Amino acid sequence: MDGSGRSAPKGRVPATIYDVARATGVSPSTVSRALNKPGRLSAATEQRIREAAAELGYRMNPMARALPTGKTGTLGLLVSDLTNPVYFDLVRGAERIARENGATLIFADSQESSELERDNAERLQVAVDGLLLVASRLDDAQIQELASVKPLVAVNRLVSGVSGVVPDVSPGMTEAINLLHRHGHRRIAYLAGPEASWMNGMRRLSVFDLAEDKGMTIVEIQSPAPTRDGGTESYPLVKAANVTAVLAYNDLVALGLLRACRAHGVDVPGDLSVVGFDDIFGADLPTPALTTVRSPMSDMGMRAVRMLLAVIEGEAESTQLILPTEFVNRESTAAPRR
Amino acid sequence: MDGSGRSAPKGRVPATIYDVARATGVSPSTVSRALNKPGRLSAATEQRIREAAAELGYRMNPMARALPTGKTGTLGLLVSDLTNPVYFDLVRGAERIARENGATLIFADSQESSELERDNAERLQVAVDGLLLVASRLDDAQIQELASVKPLVAVNRLVSGVSGVVPDVSPGMTEAINLLHRHGHRRIAYLAGPEASWMNGMRRLSVFDLAEDKGMTIVEIQSPAPTRDGGTESYPLVKAANVTAVLAYNDLVALGLLRACRAHGVDVPGDLSVVGFDDIFGADLPTPALTTVRSPMSDMGMRAVRMLLAVIEGEAESTQLILPTEFVNRESTAAPRR
DNA sequence: CTGAAAGCGCTTACAG
DNA sequence: CTGAAAGCGCTTACAG
The missing domain is CATH 1.10.260.40 (lambda repressor-like DNA-binding domains)
Known part of the structure; x- marks a missing residue:
């Protein structure tokens, strides 16, 4: 033959x-x-x-090997919304470390739906050696439950007893608030993300703490969705809030707000300063380029996979890793004009 | 505990x-x-x-089922560069159809390397029911070889005897060239992508054909990489080429060029018109917003998975699907000023 | 409609 | 250092 x-x-x-x-x-x-x-x-x-x-x-044949050993050589990566550019670097970093360790990544998108996320998690769990839950919309108990059956590490989410890697909002946000304060902003808004998002809770808390420390007034506005369209649709509320600066839940929302400002002839940063979060692909594209707070997504992806591999090997019981954010000062922030 | x-x-x-x-x-x-x-x-x-x-x-246990049946319920998706936002919609579309059909997507990034792509393909092939090759950097023979062992469909690539779905560059590109011609452009450049990219070949050919039909002069400039940085670095060559318009291999390159133009005080579109390709996330963000040609990526991803599922079922032997592109006229094109 | 049996491709104690 | 054997969890002819 x-x-x-x-x-x-x-x-x-x-x-x-x-x-x-x-x-x-x-x-x-x-x-x-x-x-x-x-x-x-x-x-x-x-x-x-x-x-x-x-x-x-x-x-x-990996299937054949998986049967007797119980090891599939495969890791599951679950994200809440694959469409959000913020996950690109994370996915890339994760993919790289997985490959370096001979592991294959399976991934799934749960479209901001906690039901779909649970389905995906349970479906994937039998096929993988461990699960990466990114920006999970599940509640703590559900995550702990999942973590009790197979190794799991959460990203952008801290759950007691479950390994995780999250950004430390504080350093980046502190600089952002300090800058706004120095510029003379006294009344600012937080344009909030999904309630089910742990990260939204963190960012929100951080903004409020920091701003109050500085004696600034802060109002909260709920964005209808953590997307560009959500940001655009929030414009009337932002306008009505009569603030000189807004900190958005994420860059997508900030970008959408920027677009609306432009459409309505609102000058950013002259009339309104805007700060995003994440430093996604494209944040530097608009004029003004978006000032934002960067999470080390690629690094988080790499660390998360390493941690997962470690708990699969039985090395680590449960570790929490907190990586610092960084303020990225671009063009969408300045002293209020009037 | x-x-x-x-x-x-x-x-x-x-x-x-x-x-x-x-x-x-x-x-x-x-x-x-x-x-x-x-x-x-x-x-x-x-x-x-x-x-x-x-x-x-x-x-x-999907592993256990896979052994006797030979079916893993899993599809492999290979992209040349996961970092390129152009694949987001494709991945999303593919993921959706896969899920709807109870299939799981495994994906891998080959970082523009044909060796890595072949490795990934071979490694994945034993674990999946079929392979989706997106923007493959392999040569036709290698793809045919892969397709001979397991169902495979190529995306953004046409290979004889292998199922595939590709965009038809023509409709979008024709409108782009027509517009440039109407604006009075007579000397234009094609800012080329990777030589190993089939899509680059198609776009290049299309631009040349169309422009020559219109009696326009066209020069080719090789971008060092199909990325924003590649586009930025191409600036000196574009400048030297003394053209009034450039069609870029993709939006990333076009965006990078836009940035360079801005940095050098070149007015787009006054001094130079720029047309991208793909309509990626963020193409509408800069000022001027990027004029581009849109491929139906999400649709392509969905169709590709359906086709793959069909060949896995043994329904289709080899089908080629060609989906039309669409011109997206934004702000980076106009009549040359001088 | 249901059961007993063989087999998918591999791994791993257990013996030599 | 190497082989024979059992077993991983499932499916599917083959018989009842």
Whole structure:
């Protein structure tokens, strides 16, 4: 039989360890060991087996391995909204570390729906060695429940007893508020994200704490959605609130608000200062470029995967990692004109 | 230690069909049938089995099922660069259709490297029922080879004998060139993408054909990378080419060029018209907002998954789907000033 | 309508 | 260092 020539249209039969065992004159167990526990058998046979395997185009069947070992070599990544550019860097960082460790990433989008998120989590959980929950919309108990059946690490969410990595809102936000205060802003708004979002809670809390410390007045406005459209639709409320600066839940919302301001002839930052959160792709694109607070998303993705791998190995019981945010001062903030 | 339940820290033993068989007093085969071939056994037993399964929190083990059936219920999605926002909508569309059909998406990023892409493809191929290759950097023979072992559909790439879905560059590009011509542009540039990119070839060809038809002079400039930085770095060459308009390989490059123009005090569109490609997230953000040609990425992602599912079912042998692009006229194009 | 049995491809004690 | 055997959780002809 020749190697590449005359295969049936679909479904050349893949070689198994039995095929390479036969080709080498050893037992399947020996083939398995040669391929997976290098050094446990004579260098000569190992070499012969490897060559035969290569010759036959043998690929290990991960499903078959998963059965006896219970390890799939696969990690599940669940995000609340894949459409949000904020997750790109995270996904990328996660993917990189997963690959470096020979793990495969499976991912799913739960579209801001906690029901869908739970479904996805349960469905994925049987197929993976561990789960990464990003910006989960589940409640603490549900997350703890999930974490009790398989290794799990939460990203952008802190849950007692569950490993997690989150940004520390404080450093970036402190600088943002300080800057606004220095510019003379005294009455500001927080344009809030989804109530089910833990990060929204953190950002909200941080803004309120910091602003009150400075003696600033702060009003809260609920954005109808954590999206650009949500930000745009919030414009009337922002306008009505009669503030000189707004801190948005995230860049998407801030960007949407910027668009609305432009449409209504409101000068940013002259009439209104706007601060975003995340520093997503595109935040620097508009004029004025968006001032924002950056979370180390790529780093968080990498750390989260490493942590997950560690708890899979049974190394870590439950660790919480807090990574600092950073203020990115661009063009959408200045002293109020009047 | 902590209070949430009595389970061992990690690894509550999951229930198997044997457990529910025992609980119901039937055989495992019957359980299997009850759960997977509804209607093939008495409604009463089926009901009892379902209840017992729910009671025990039974979840099918996809690995175990994959062994005898050879079907994993999983699709692999390979993109050349996950960081490019252009893939967001595609991924989203694909994810949606996959979920609707009970399939799980596994995805991997090959970072513009054809070696990494081949590695990923081979590694994934054994674990999935089919592969989606997006903007593949492999050559035709390699893709055909991959397609010969398992169902595969290519996106943004047409390969003879291999199913694929691609945008038809023509409608959008024709309008773009027509507009430029009407504006009086006579000497334009194509700012090219990666040579290994099939889409780059298509766009390039289309631009050249269309422009020559109109009697326009067209020069080609190679962008060092298909990224914003690549576009920015191309600025000197664009400047030197002494053209009044440039069509970029994609929006990322166009956006980068826009930034460079701004930095150098070149007025867009007064001094230079810029047209992008893709209409990625953020293309409308800068001032001037980027004029571009939109590919129906979300639709392509959905169609591609449907096609893949169809070839997995053995329905389609090899189909090529061509979806029209659309011109998006924004602010970065106008009549040249001088 | 339902059960007993074989088998999917691999791993891993257990013996030599 | 290597092999024979059992088993992972499921499916599916094959018989009743």
